[in-house]
Amino acid sequence: MQDDHQIFLPPSFAALYSDTRGRLRATAAQLCARYELCEDLANHLVEQAQQLYHGAVPSEEEVLRRIHAGLAGAESGVTPPEARWITLRLAELLQWRSPELPVGVD
Secondary structure (H helix, E strand, O other): OOOOOOOOOOHHHHHHHEOOOOOEOOOHHHHHHHHHHHHHHHHHHHHHHHHHHHOOOOOHHHHHHHHHHHHHOHHHOOOHHHHHHHHHHHHHHHOOOOOOOOOOOO
16 A cells, blocks of 8 residues: 555554455555555664674564553553564564464454
8 A cells, every 4th residue: 555655554554454354444545544654663663673682682583572561551652463573573574483472452
């Protein structure tokens, strides 16, 4: 999906806002705004994840699990499915193996 700003919206993100028949449950503007927020957050977490890995946290998987736990909290500002997507995107950006994460539901 693209809007006037030519933002590529990955199908994995659009799926977070689709019903079982694949119909979107949000407007294109809402979807793009949430995607930009989540993508920016994943990119901003790259440095923090690297610091944790080279510091006190012993494994890539544990770093990602801890970050996911923080994102999955009610005060994070993202939904549980978005928290999972951000964590998996972070793993992709870092070129780390994706951990098993619970599938969050709104």
